Amino acid sequence: MIRKLTVPILLTLLFLSGCGQSAAPSTDTELRPVTLGMGFIANVQFAPFYVAAEKGYFEEEGIEVTFDYGMENDLLQLVAADEMQFAIASGDQVLVARAQELPVVYVANVFRQFPVAITSISEDLSDLSVLEGKTVGLPGLFGANYIGWLALANAAGLNQSAIALEPIGFNQVPVLIDGQVDAAMVYATNEPIQLADAGYDPSVVMVSTYVDLVSNGLVTNEQTIADHPDWVEGMTRAILRGVADTLADPDGAFTITTSARWVPEAGGNNAAAQRKVFDASLLFWQNEKLGQLPISAWEASQQVLLDAGIIDQALSLDDAATNTFAEQALADQ
Secondary structure, eight states: OOOOOOOOOOOOOOOOOEEEEEOOOOSSSOOEEEEEEOOSSSOGGGHHHHHHHHTTHHHHTTEEEEEEEOOHHHHHHHHHTTSSSEEEEEHHHHHHHHHTTOOEEEEEESOOSOOEEEEESSSOTTSGGGGTTSEEEESOSSHHHHHHHHHHHHHTTOOGGGSEEEEOOSOHHHHHHTTSSSEEEEETTTHHHHHHHTTOOOEEEEGGGTOOOOOEEEEEEHHHHHHOHHHHHHHHHHHHHHHHHHHHOHHHHHHHHTSTTSOGGGSGGGHHHHHHHHHHHHHHHOOSSTTOOOHHHHHHHHHHHHHTTSSSSOOOHHHHBOSHHHHHHHHHO
């Protein structure tokens, strides 16, 4: 069950399709094949997973891991049906799935802070009330950007009826530059960096400045927890070792991530730009107790969904998430 923890915020990923990548199996032991649904494409923001695979941490747990990529809600449906045992997903998507009676369970946090922010190159967002009477762009009324907007607007006490929301797809940078919207919901590790590289000085406000929401972590299903807790323990332990190593040795982790085996397109001529994304992501992986979350973050995430009418009744948070596997992983180190 979720225990009340005191975990300070240290600082604060949506997803397309791609091809799976597999860690090489050991020749000494027969490994158990496990597919991890990742969301997005292979990306430097998944560095801890590549570090764990490269260093053989999954193999040490008897696991041959394959990284598969796809849309987050599709991945959770596969996990719920036990067609895929593990995926990386955000807390709000887990709660929405639980409201639909899908038996998914969040077992280890990876991104401690919700990575969504609002940014503008024409407005000073130090006082968010400046947005009233303006237009805010976001990919659409779905996903983490929309959840982030709802949480931010409610927490900041904005008059939402005075703010126009404009669906702009994942085109925040050109739309902001062209002045089609006054501000846009973005991922803090992506669009603000692109805007700065283009010569702008974006004003950025993190959603986490106002409300602590549950970001991405390892998700499995109730059947896997009941029948194969060792799989869950092994996956959690390997991933959290990857997170710890990435934080301890960022240069080494970036080298591994941009190697030919994982995300080679992030190296070479792209290395400088991708290193900025990687460095920004380091802040999001930091957590005083790796893998664990306070119940207050789950309560805040659920309240946003209830207020927006995305779910119609409160759920059992003890059923939706657990710190048990992450606690055990830290105890084993």
